[in-house]
Amino acid sequence: MKKRIAILPGDGIGKEVTRGAVEVLQAIGERFGHQFSFSYGKIGGGAVDEMGTPLPDETTRLCKDSDAVLLGAVGGPKWDQIPVHLRPERGLLKIRKELDLYANLRPTLYYSSLADASPLKKEVIEDVDLLMVRELTGGLYFGKPSERSTQDGRDVVVDTLFYQKEEMTRVIKLAFELAQNRGGKVTSVDKANVLESSRMWREVAEEVAKDFPEVTLEHMLVDNAAMQMVRNPKQFDVVVTENMFGDILSDEASVLTGSLGMLPSASISEKGPYLYEPIHGSAPDIEGQNIANPLATILSVAMMLRLSFGLEEEAQAVEASVNEVLNNGFRTKDIASPGKKLVSTTEMVEEVKATI
Amino acid sequence: MKKRIAILPGDGIGKEVTRGAVEVLQAIGERFGHQFSFSYGKIGGGAVDEMGTPLPDETTRLCKDSDAVLLGAVGGPKWDQIPVHLRPERGLLKIRKELDLYANLRPTLYYSSLADASPLKKEVIEDVDLLMVRELTGGLYFGKPSERSTQDGRDVVVDTLFYQKEEMTRVIKLAFELAQNRGGKVTSVDKANVLESSRMWREVAEEVAKDFPEVTLEHMLVDNAAMQMVRNPKQFDVVVTENMFGDILSDEASVLTGSLGMLPSASISEKGPYLYEPIHGSAPDIEGQNIANPLATILSVAMMLRLSFGLEEEAQAVEASVNEVLNNGFRTKDIASPGKKLVSTTEMVEEVKATI
Numbered sequence: 037m038k039k040r041i042a043i044l045p046g047d048g049i050g051k052e053v054t055r056g057a058v059e060v061l062q063a064i065g066e067r068f069g070h071q072f073s074f075s076y077g078k079i080g081g082g083a084v085d086e087m088g089t090p091l092p093d094e095t096t097r098l099c100k101d102s103d104a105v106l107l108g109a110v111g112g113p114k115w116d117q118i119p120v121h122l123r124p125e126r127g128l129l130k131i132r133k134e135l136d137l138y139a140n141l142r143p144t145l146y147y148s149s150l151a152d153a154s155p156l157k158k159e160v161i162e163d164v165d166l167l168m169v170r171e172l173t174g175g176l177y178f179g180k181p182s183e184r185s186t187q188d189g190r191d192v193v194v195d196t197l198f199y200q201k202e203e204m205t206r207v208i209k210l211a212f213e214l215a216q217n218r219g220g221k222v223t224s225v226d227k228a229n230v231l232e233s234s235r236m237w238r239e240v241a242e243e244v245a246k247d248f249p250e251v252t253l254e255h256m257l258v259d260n261a262a263m264q265m266v267r268n269p270k271q272f273d274v275v276v277t278e279n280m281f282g283d284i285l286s287d288e289a290s291v292l293t294g295s296l297g298m299l300p301s302a303s304i305s306e307k308g309p310y311l312y313e314p315i316h317g318s319a320p321d322i323e324g325q326n327i328a329n330p331l332a333t334i335l336s337v338a339m340m341l342r343l344s345f346g347l348e349e350e351a352q353a354v355e356a357s358v359n360e361v362l363n364n365g366f367r368t369k370d371i372a373s374p375g376k377k378l379v380s381t382t383e384m385v386e387e388v389k390a391t392i
Numbered sequence: 393m394k395k396r397i398a399i400l401p402g403d404g405i406g407k408e409v410t411r412g413a414v415e416v417l418q419a420i421g422e423r424f425g426h427q428f429s430f431s432y433g434k435i436g437g438g439a440v441d442e443m444g445t446p447l448p449d450e451t452t453r454l455c456k457d458s459d460a461v462l463l464g465a466v467g468g469p470k471w472d473q474i475p476v477h478l479r480p481e482r483g484l485l486k487i488r489k490e491l492d493l494y495a496n497l498r499p500t501l502y503y504s505s506l507a508d509a510s511p512l513k514k515e516v517i518e519d520v521d522l523l524m525v526r527e528l529t530g531g532l533y534f535g536k537p538s539e540r541s542t543q544d545g546r547d548v549v550v551d552t553l554f555y556q557k558e559e560m561t562r563v564i565k566l567a568f569e570l571a572q573n574r575g576g577k578v579t580s581v582d583k584a585n586v587l588e589s590s591r592m593w594r595e596v597a598e599e600v601a602k603d604f605p606e607v608t609l610e611h612m613l614v615d616n617a618a619m620q621m622v623r624n625p626k627q628f629d630v631v632v633t634e635n636m637f638g639d640i641l642s643d644e645a646s647v648l649t650g651s652l653g654m655l656p657s658a659s660i661s662e663k664g665p666y667l668y669e670p671i672h673g674s675a676p677d678i679e680g681q682n683i684a685n686p687l688a689t690i691l692s693v694a695m696m697l698r699l700s701f702g703l704e705e706e707a708q709a710v711e712a713s714v715n716e717v718l719n720n721g722f723r724t725k726d727i728a729s730p731g732k733k734l735v736s737t738t739e740m741v742e743e744v745k746a747t748i
């Protein structure tokens with residue numbers, strides 16, 4: 037199989053972790069006989085510095101010409117004070133729109149080897165296996181108006197939560213499809229007791245559910261979901277929600293198992309290419325020190341192999357390697373614990389490659 | 393001191409827990425020589441059934457004529473399918489607007505006697521003492537338009553996040569005032585990298601901070617806050633945020649210490665009366681069984697004594713009684729644990745009264 041992959045390292049540790057993931061992809065290519073070619077594009081603060089925009093058109097073009105996109109991370113204090121439309125995260129929001137990445141998938145997996153790192157009790161998180169599906173191109177993120185004005189001499193401000201029904205349908209449908217191949221349960225999160233958009237969301241979920249008789253649908257209010265996520269995360273299989281609620285809940289979910297540096301994500305469009313990135317940020321404080329955890333990015337590559345290329349065996353090979361390396365006691369600094377072998381970013385990558 | 397208190401028991405266990413709290417207020421009145429008079433009003437599902445509206449005008453009038461309001465809880469499956477404008481929680485939203493309750497205060501306190509009940513590890517929650525200050529009358533909750541329509545033949549929906557700058561100022565100012573008498577730190581939560589309203593919020597926080605040089609202000613993005621709340625709740629002192637973010641984060645905060653049945657809240661207006669209520673819901677599944685935990689409502693009464701009546705000593709007497717009763721091993725079912733004495737709602741109330 038031949039595939040073109042766009043690599044957008046971005047800022048901070050983005051370069052280091054994507055470099056590691058590319059090496060893992062190459063190792064997979066060699067072992068399974070695939071040809072992966074890599075092209076590099078700029079995004080985020082580095083792009084602002086060099087080209088005056090957080091998402092240059094040529095990066096968009098590169099992505100559209102590729103079969104999949106791997107992103108490192110964007111942002112850093114260096115760009116905190118520049119005008120809003122130039123901020124690194126604008127690049128992220130723009131690429132989502134440009135590629136129509138309407139759904140963000142974030143698995144939260146329990147790693148028994150990392151249980152100590154979790155703030156939660158072991159019995160609460162043991163065997164947690166939840167998948168957050170977040171709507172990614174609608175809601176408060178892109179609704180207009182989003183502006184200040186004066187009304188009767190008073191300063192006021194408005195943001196707009198806007199959705200097309202069709203945008204709800206496609207992401208909820210995706211959640212059901214995913215649940216079908218997992219635990220068979222969808223928790224749809226909304227605030228139907230307050231928001232009209234949530235009442236529509238709930239109706240759409242009911243409609244979609246009719247086509248998936250073997251999947252159980254449950255509705256949960258967002259405030260309750262924020263509670264239940266901490267109280268009993270095991271109750272969840274697939275959780276689907278709108279953009280802003282998803283932003284909050286998926287970050288909450290990501291710390292449950294104590295393995296933030298381990299969590300991958302995929303952003304899906306109708307026609308492809310899909311975009312993959314680790315959950316974690318650009319961590320400018322540890323940039324260039326060769327101590328960042330590359331596993332989230334490596335596991336993002338496993339998602340790429342599975343979801344973009346249909347290479348299930350190859351995906352499992354990557355996931356198995358990561359597990360083996362952890363079981364062998366190798367740890368980057370963020371997940372280090374007494375008695376384990378502390379390794380650098382590049383050493384961790386070598387270990388993973390060696391077990392592939 | 394003479395005070396008129398409006399009691400709105402509401403639905404489900406609301407009646408049982410407010411009854412207990414009234415008895416505790418009476419006990420305080422006797423011991424400290426105050427005269428509390430109680431008048432009862434309807435709100436929620438019961439009000440819908442009897443009077444066709446979740447907040448009858450006479451309840452509003454009663455509240456406005458009182459020095460403070462104590463609310464039990466509203467809602468239940470019985471009213472889940474009725475038209476939105478009649479739902480029990482509409483009564484809650486309406487009373488907030490009618491009394492202009494612009495700030496909701498929710499302390500989350502660590503009880504060493506209840507540490508086992510927390511989903512978090514003891515070292516993570518030990519000595520947590522955080523106060524959520526949630527804006528309660530603005531944002532997505534009341535913004536217009538909130539409606540469906542068709543655009544180019546497509547079904548669409550819009551909700552509106554609207555704020556007056558002045559609404560931000562007063563609640564943020566309150567947070568600073570509260571922090572001054574606590575840990576001296578305010579964490580202002582927003583989504584300034586996406587929302588214009590959050591950028592205004594951040595500016596207002598900076599402005600207000602100038603008048604409180606002894607208080608430290610920190611800004612945190614809401615997704616990060618949802619993480620940090622689980623990861624390291626001890627870092628927080630006072631957290632202030634807009635209505636919807638506050639709804640989500642305060643519910644998240646409320647499960648950290650495992651003592652949801654223990655958590656009180658106060659809703660503040662500029663001129664009073666203030667409204668007090670437990671965090672927990674109406675729990676229709678255990679209604680009438682005399683097993684509900686009355687302590688959250690009793691602790692809400694302690695907040696009333698402190699914030700509405702300036703009776704600090706009396707407030708502390710209530711809080712001390714609750715602590716003593718817990719230390720003596722008394723537990724309602726929700727916080728029961730092996731080796732402790734399981735008591736009913738009324739028995740728990742008797743224990744608290746006995747130690748006052």
Ligand SMILES: CC(C)[C@H](C(=O)O)[C@@H](O)C(=O)O
Binds near residue numbers: 125128129283586
């Ligand atoms: C950087 C920010 C705009 C972004 C978001 O809110 O979507 C981030 O938090 C994320 O979740 O990818």
Ligand SMILES: CC(C)[C@H](C(=O)O)[C@@H](O)C(=O)O
Binds near residue numbers: 639
């Ligand atoms: C019942 C509901 C409308 C309400 C809210 O969202 O404000 C509740 O969740 C709360 O926090 O008091």
